[in-house]
Amino acid sequence: MFRSSYPDVTDRFRSPDAVIAGNPLERMSSASNATDVAVIKAFATIPALLEQAPELIVRGRFLDCECLLGPTGHPLHASIRAGRIVDLTPAPVLMRSWRFAYRASPAAWAAYWQPAPRPGWHDLLALTKRGEAAIEGDLHPFMTHLQYFKDVLALPRQHFAVAAS
């Protein structure tokens, strides 16, 4: 189970539904490839990486939001409170609402997290323009914190190349 390591609020936001949803690595079909697995593992590291980026948390200090983030076929439900990801659970979570979703193909995430991403694979909106990602729902929290989301979702970049190799 992917859980934020942030100690004070993890339990408060723990949902039994999330437990039922299970680990996406276990739920993935046998057809899933190594890239899919690496991307999902990388997403699991984001809450802890965010905790190590206090300047990013400060930028998100006015943000409370439920959203779906991750690979298109295996998104994660992220609960953000005051700029911190206090819960990251495989979606769908039973009857839990979300405001917006940003989902991209595993190949897109793998490309986005390269140390020097290729042109057209280097930005969340470049990915949507090329059809490798989609934004859905109420975009307001995403747009009010656009650079925050770009930077949060880029956090695995420093580790992904090593992890995927």
Add this chain to the structure above:
Amino acid sequence: MSGYVEPMIGRYVHVDIGGEMHRIYFEENGAGIPLVCLHTAGSDARQWRHLLVDAEFAKHFRIIAFDMPWHGKSNPPASWNGDEYQLTTARYTETIRAFCKALKLDKPVVMGCSIGGRIVLNLAIDHAAEFRALIGLEAADFQAPWYDTSWLNRPDVHGGEVCAALVSGLIAPQGPQAARTETLWGYKQGGPGVFKGDLYFYRVDGDLRGRVENIDTDVCPLFLLTGEYDFSCTPEDTKRTAAAISGAHVTIMEQLGHFPMSENPEQFRRYIEPVLAQIVASAKATG
């Protein structure tokens, strides 16, 4: 070095645009062929500060960069009553020609980036004989929209933050962090609705498809340079545009995005230096 004073100077020139006097701020350095530089939508002429102080270029060019009305230190005109600002093709063209006329520039070179690159194409279509050469950075006759501009100016979204965050992805990842930050600072400082108003020209009024074929590069040479990381005006957009223009020079710039002159001035210099050298050589050849 503390106390170092850069060689460029900044002044205001009063320019008649559409029958009304505008107080236009410009900076300049150097002597020789006038080289007028146009900033991108929603920013200002500070983007050109590195080119302006380039000692080699300043030997051959009078490098000039001005703030469009509503941008930087060029205020809106006195008649503005707060109505929505919208830049049009006609107004943009008129502004550039009026500025050049006010400074009595003799056959200047005009180099513009983004919307400045687009309007350069319009200058080439309709007024080529007035210019020595035209340079379009991140220029195309049209490009597909990739976001809804209504997000740029609404009371429940911080305009400066969202404008900067939208364009941040257009900067190549290889550039210096300080240059990236400075480029985005220009967007954070824009007036409310100005970026959106500039994009009216870019998105709605300035579609030049079907017109660029009329450009005669024998009358005025045309150079198009686009950064490989620009996913707004992509290299393919520029190449498609150039394919319709006989004699247009095209360069795709590596490790650069939509703001080459400000996001990575050193890398940009490698690409613009040969273009400016060619213009100087041509000027010498023709006397």
